[in-house]
Amino acid sequence: MLEIFKSGGPLMYLIAALSILGFAVIIERFIYFFVHERGNTDIIKEELKVYIEKRDIERAQELCTLYNNSSIIVLKGILEEVEYAHEINIENLEEKAREIALHRIPSLEKNMWLLGVTATVTPLVGLLGTVSGMIIAFREIAKVGTGNPAVLADGISQALITTAAGLTVAIPAVIFYNFFNRKIEQKINEMEKVSVEVINILRK
Template sequence: MFEMIQAGGWLMLPILLCSVIALAIVGERFWTLQQTRIAPNYLVAQVWQWYKNQSLDETQLQSLSRNSPLGRILAAGLVNRQHPRDIMKESIEETGRQVVLELERYLNTLGTIASITPLLGLLGTVIGMIKVFAAITTEGVGNPSVLAGGISEALITTAAGLSVAIPSLIFYRYFRGKVEILVLKMEEEAMKVVDVMHGDRETGQDTAA
């Protein structure tokens, strides 16, 4: 492995750095973007029980806000539960935008890695071919060993760049889709609370779902 990295030239260092960063982001996002951590299924039913029992106070709202991103969104709306529906919905949407930014954290970096690593590999290819032609100019084509270094550098950096870019792009697309699904789930759950508290939805199975 070390010999391959050495043969690839100095451009292997940023490619390897990109691979380490991408791996760290993928692991962190897999841990963070779990539905049970983002939008627990029991949360809306619990909030409704607190509201129905008139036990919803500041302490519970603070606990709800710390519970999960969905809890934070619900707490933002519940703070304004005495106000009209539009104000409650607006506060939910404002907090929701902040939550979405947090869910998308590091994804731009992952997308950037997916974009630049093939370019780094291509740059390595160009540098390797320049070395090949320079060797041909000075040594001719009679000694293959003189050309081998430039050719191997060209091929190794290209392969390394693609090896990092392809999985990075796959996971970038996967996490973007997962964030969209989680956002839709949180929006649906938050609107249940708004509609029930303002009489636009019947209580029962919809709230307990």
């Protein structure tokens, strides 16, 4: 395996570095979305509705402290605004919800640009390896002629290895990039939905 890696040329080290970067981001994002953003928001929201309808803001806040996902953080901010306000101002609550949601977006999108770079750049590096390998092959043919197939095989081997390595890294990077972007979109929609529903209850 090491010999195959070395035969791919110096660009294989760049592809390896990008693969480590991409893998690290994938692991970090998995931990974020499935640990920090855990909790069934629909179930929590139904429990919160019971307390909010009774105007038991303190119990609702206690429930929010058990979870740390983005939607619950938005709801926690709304409840704090209600707690400290002399009277409920819907416009203030809507503004507070938007403000907190905007502050949560960078956490949701953290390191996604690095995964995007891995998905985009790695196949280009593989293509560059392909081109450089073919250049080497044709240069050697020009020197020694076509009588030695080993010369041509060496250059083509480098070209194919870097292409395969680049695609091997890029394909999962693209898949997870789209997967996490979908999760981000769902979380943003969820924050908007739960804040509107809770504010509508407080409006009554």
